[in-house]
Amino acid sequence: MNAPFVGETLSYAHVGTTLEVTLHRSVPGATCNEIGEQTLRELEGLVAYLASGAGGARAVLFASSVPRGFCAGADLRALYEGMVARRGAGVPPVAEVRAFLDRIHAVFDALDTTPLTTVAAVHGVVFGGGFELALTCDVIVADKTARFCFPELRLGLVPGFGGIPRLARDVGNAVVRDLLFTGRSLNAQRAHQLGLVSQLVAPGEAGHVARKVAEQAARFDAATSAAGKAFAKPLPSEWLNREKDTFCALFTSPVVEAALHKFVTSTDARPYLP
Amino acid sequence: MNATPSSDLETRLLTLAAARFGKAAGSLAPGDDIFETLGIDSIQAMEMLTEIETTFGVEIPDYELQGVTTFAGIAELVRRRLG
Numbered sequence: 001m002n003a004p005f006v007g008e009t010l011s012y013a014h015v016g017t018t019l020e021v022t023l024h025r026s027v028p029g030a031t032c033n034e035i036g037e038q039t040l041r042e043l044e045g046l047v048a049y050l051a052s053g054a055g056g057a058r059a060v061l062f063a064s065s066v067p068r069g070f071c072a073g074a075d076l077r078a079l080y081e082g083m084v085a086r087r088g089a090g091v092p093p094v095a096e097v098r099a100f101l102d103r104i105h106a107v108f109d110a111l112d113t114t115p116l117t118t119v120a121a122v123h124g125v126v127f128g129g130g131f132e133l134a135l136t137c138d139v140i141v142a143d144k145t146a147r148f149c150f151p152e153l154r155l156g157l158v159p160g161f162g163g164i165p166r167l168a169r170d171v172g173n174a175v176v177r178d179l180l181f182t183g184r185s186l187n188a189q190r191a192h193q194l195g196l197v198s199q200l201v202a203p204g205e206a207g208h209v210a211r212k213v214a215e216q217a218a219r220f221d222a223a224t225s226a227a228g229k230a231f232a233k234p235l236p237s238e239w240l241n242r243e244k245d246t247f248c249a250l251f252t253s254p255v256v257e258a259a260l261h262k263f264v265t266s267t268d269a270r271p272y273l274p
Numbered sequence: 275m276n277a278t279p280s281s282d283l284e285t286r287l288l289t290l291a292a293a294r295f296g297k298a299a300g301s302l303a304p305g306d307d308i309f310e311t312l313g314i315d316s317i318q319a320m321e322m323l324t325e326i327e328t329t330f331g332v333e334i335p336d337y338e339l340q341g342v343t344t345f346a347g348i349a350e351l352v353r354r355r356l357g
Contacts, residue, residue: 057346144324147324187324
């Protein structure tokens with residue numbers, strides 16, 4: 001196994017024709033791959049590696065080695081602390097958030113449109129930005145422990161990493177509205193019934209099955225696969241841009257800071273429940 | 275609180291929770307507070323919810339769990355979904 005990168009939040013290695021990306025951020029206060037500045041930097045590195053040819057890989061597999069799940073979304077603790085710090089420095093918080101969103105959208109758009117076949121192997125928590133990362137992939141394989149959720153309205157926000165346009169593209173707007181307006185989570189079985197999840201597997205088996213998907217995709221002519229992907233999976237660019245605008249407009253509301261403060265300081269054992 | 279399951283549904287639910295979190299069979303009661311009795315956090319509760327949904331073939335939106343603290347309360351949510 002050739003390991004081109006080992007980072008603080010993620011690593012990637014070549015396994016046959018597949019580049020396997022493993023999320024492994026688990027630190028106090030961020031125990032399920034929460035996406036903050038460091039994760040974003042390492043994802044930008046991954047995207048640059050893909051753009052350089054990805055060492056000849058034909059497919060990319062995303063998985064998590066964190067037992068709790070695939071990814072719990074944005075690092076809300078860092079978001080809140082940044083908001084407080086910037087206000088203290090007299091800097092409008094929204095400017096930095098906008099810059100972060102521009103960067104994460106660039107990364108997610110690149111993952112969405114890479115000519116390589118992308119497969120997400122998910123389990124447990126697949127929330128917010130983690131759900132949105134999975135949605136950039138061509139195929140989602142989920143084990144039966146996976147739950148998918150857009151909890152952002154609880155914070156006075158909408159999803160900001162491109163999840164709504166992608167879920168609408170891939171599954172449908174009725175599902176978007178259901179998840180967005182209720183903040184409820186879907187189990188993997190239901191997500192499979194809706195077509196969001198391509199293959200539903202036993203707990204702990206998503207990585208193995210996703211690897212087979214990636215190997216199968218690599219059997220076809222690379223140029224043909226790339227052309228098929230470009231044709232079958234258009235990027236909803238205009239909608240993605242409007243999502244950033246909407247997120248930034250909402251971000252200035254005092255509701256957001258109050259909700260983030262509550263989330264960060266809560267000692268409730270049930271912060272993920274609405 | 276309620277010490278005896280009043281329905282087969284409650285019994286199955288208590289058995290499921292006891293098995294999942296390593297409690298002795300029969301040690302849980304319908305009126306027990308789920309978080310306190312099992313000593314679980316929100317993620318573990320979510321994992322149990324997934325198992326309940328899969329076992330009983332129902333879908334329980336998270337928001338219906340608001341204010342539900344006991345196994346009896348969960349059983350009632352499942353019963354409503356089963357019809």
